[in-house]
Ligand SMILES: Nc1ncnc2c1ncn2[C@@H]1O[C@H](COP(=O)(O)OP(=O)(O)OP(=O)(O)O)[C@@H](O)[C@H]1O
């Protein structure tokens with residue numbers, strides 16, 4: 001019996017242009033289990049975004065394959081929602097319409113969908129901003145819209161590419177706590193990319209450390225922290241030991 | 254001390270009017286009526302031809318509105334179709350690229366030969382001019398819709414059709430706001446030019462007729478009328494496009 005929903009097998013991705021060839025990912029083998037919260041960690045340029053793009057279906061493997069529930073990934077689809085590093089909230093839709101987007105494009109938007117969308121709006125604490133335009137929100141609030149929009153599509157897999165990278169530390173930690181709480185309440189399979197060691201250890205139940213280019217899997221750590229957590233865990237020695245271990249490993253590269 | 258800069262603009266207007274008063278027939282008469290009529294003469298012209306002014310305005314505006322509407326609807330439609338389909342793009346790109354740099358006014362003699370001096374030639378002129386601006390800027394505006402929105406929509410389950418309707422169309426609107434205003438101003442130039450080339454009514458026709466009869470106050474009056482209309486039209490277009498892009502950052 002296997003409960004992995006994603007299987008990455010011998011994945012290689014190269015980019016070639018007329019004057020040079022870049023091997024972005026080399027021999028990646030990884031299984032991702034259902035409802036697992038995985039963080040992928042690595043220095044800038046090691047191929048994290050490339051991996052995420054391959055999972056999302058925006059780029060095709062040079063060699064090897066990625067299976068989603070035993071089917072090879074062909075292109076982007078609603079079973080894999082992405083929260084991009086850059087702001088991707090649709091500025092011409094209200095907060096509510098953004099979060100309802102995946103439902104409203106299907107002709108069916110009934111009471112059931114409305115309630116679901118409302119739940120997510122409340123969950124990210126934007127009930128007072130339902131009708132607001134995204135431009136009227138702060139960066140942190142927009143990120144919340146982005147998260148709620150991805151969650152409300154109820155995808156098989158949630159892909160997040162350094163979603164909090166551009167935020168200040170206070171907002172970032174608050175959103176980290178919220179995201180973790182979100183996930184505990186409504187388990188989903190999440191692949192979360194970051195280059196922030198503490199963020200990776202705080203959020204993930206599994207942290208995958210990648211080598212610099214060409215990106216390979218270097219180390220897989222399961223920090224074994226308590227399921228429900230908030231920032232106070234950062235003073236925990238288990239948390240700290242894991243952070244130290246990863247820091248040391250990256251330094252040794 | 255707070256200083257309202259609007260007063261400066263008001264001052265400019267007052268000075269210009271004073272100069273106009275001062276040097277034309279009503280003041281020192283440095284400039285003869287024949288060269289440039291005085292404010293009083295323009296006012297008298299209003300009373301003299303008050304019965305034909307509304308009809309002239311009606312004719313001019315009808316031509317302008319129909320031409321502008323046709324040109325922009327055709328332009329936006331073709332621009333969207335060209336950006337949607339590679340085949341349509343390949344077919345129409347040479348045509349668009351070759352009419353784009355043509356100053357449409359240069360086509361007037363042909364338009365008269367082909368369509369006579371009736372309404373059709375005038376409409377074709379305005380439509381063509383507006384179309385050339387709008388089709389090119391629609392293509393450009395679609396290209397400038399950030400790719401990240403398209404990608405996000407794809408991962409949220411939108412197909413090509415839905416992306417086109419829910420991402421490309423709203424995303425390109427801010428890109429054609431400026432061109433729409435330019436096209437509005439251009440259609441005023443074109444409608445006057447079209448009426449110069451021959452008409453029985455219209456503000457442009459009245460100017461031409463007044464030139465033949467040397468009644469310069471009627472010329473100036475009609476210039477003022479068309480200027481005011483163009484100003485109102487610009488406001489209206491801005492009002493509508495501001496509403497359509499009320500979600501956008503700008504402002
Ligand atoms: N479209 C592309 N064409 C050519 N090379 C590319 C392309 N995309 C990525 N690369 C190369 O692949 C490597 C990995 O890039 P990637 O964007 O995946 O890094 P990353 O780990 O996400 O870095 P960062 O943390 O800075 O976002 C880089 O060396 C980059 O130059």
Ligand SMILES: [Mg+2]
Nearest residue numbers: 048049050161
């Ligand atoms: Mg990246």
